[in-house]
Amino acid sequence: MKDHLLWLVVLSLLTSLVFTFLSRRRAKERLRYFLLVFFSFVLLSIIAGWLMRPLPF
Amino acid sequence: MNVKLTTLETQTRPGAAGIVRALLASLAGALVPGLGHALLRKWDRAVVFLGSISLMFMIGLRLEGRLFNPDFSDLFSSLKFIADAGNGLLYWVCWFRGLGAGEPTAYTFDFGNVFIYTAGLLNMLIIVDAFDIAMGRKR
Numbered sequence: 001m002k003d004h005l006l007w008l009v010v011l012s013l014l015t016s017l018v019f020t021f022l023s024r025r026r027a028k029e030r031l032r033y034f035l036l037v038f039f040s041f042v043l044l045s046i047i048a049g050w051l052m053r054p055l056p057f
Numbered sequence: 058m059n060v061k062l063t064t065l066e067t068q069t070r071p072g073a074a075g076i077v078r079a080l081l082a083s084l085a086g087a088l089v090p091g092l093g094h095a096l097l098r099k100w101d102r103a104v105v106f107l108g109s110i111s112l113m114f115m116i117g118l119r120l121e122g123r124l125f126n127p128d129f130s131d132l133f134s135s136l137k138f139i140a141d142a143g144n145g146l147l148y149w150v151c152w153f154r155g156l157g158a159g160e161p162t163a164y165t166f167d168f169g170n171v172f173i174y175t176a177g178l179l180n181m182l183i184i185v186d187a188f189d190i191a192m193g194r195k196r
Contacts, residue, residue, distance in 0.1 A: 007168045010116065011175065014109045018179045021105045022186050025196065 012041035071192050079191035086184040088145045090176075093187030106183050113176035114147045122169020123159025124152050137170075143177025 016038040024030045071079070086093025091106035118124075125137040142148050151157050157173075160166060189195040 002164050004168075007120070007165075007172075011113070011172060014113050015175060015179065017105060018109050018183070021102045022182060 008045055009042060012038055012045070016041060075192065079188050082187040082191045083184050086145075086180070086187045090145060090147070090180045090183060093184060094190070097187060097190050099190065102186075106180075110144065110176045110180050110183070111147065113172050113179075114144050117169045117172030117176065118151065118157050120165035120169030120172065121160040121163035122157065122166065122171075122173045123161075124148060124157030124173065126152075137174070140174040140177045143180045144173070145180065148177070 016034050019037050020030050020034040024033045082093035082096050084093075085096050089107070090110035091103040091108075094100075094106060095103035125134065125141050127138050127142075128134040129138075159169070163169075186195070
């Protein structure tokens with residue numbers, strides 16, 4: 001329950017799924033878009049976390 | 058200057074019945090995530106939206122997230138409430154039953170809140186999507 005990365009992945013997964021079904025209609029397009037959004041969410045969140053690391057709060 | 062028009066898009070304006078249908082779909086979506094799409098017979102989207110939003114909301118509660126009260130005393134309280142209330146009946150039923158008191162000292166309190174906010178905000182996008190589909194602006 002205390003695993004940050006697990007919850008980040010779960011949140012990204014569900015959010016990406018909703019975005020995918022909101023913006024794409026065909027199955028193949030949906031798969032590509034889902035993977036793009038999901039990995040972008042995870043990767044950018046990790047990068048943002050590292051960038052915020054030196055901040056004092 | 059020679060301008061060629063190759064395609065001409067004609068948009069038909071929805072009548073009063075179309076507007077009522079769009080409002081009904083939006084209202085249904087505001088109450089239950091995905092219900093607006095179900096009324097419009099977009100079954101795949103309805104199932105995904107209901108499943109995703111409900112799951113996010115339940116995870117949020119399970120992680121000790123808080124359901125913020127209708128409090129408009131300051132900007133942040135208002136925004137938190139609006140984001141939470143975007144979940145529709147999920148929010149109101151749990152709130153009336155006293156669920157989602159939240160535990161600010163819990164390690165996962167912030168995670169829980171983020172899940173609940175995100176579910177509510179995504180549901181607002183879903184409502185707009187249902188409205189657009191019903192108005193014929195989107196398929």
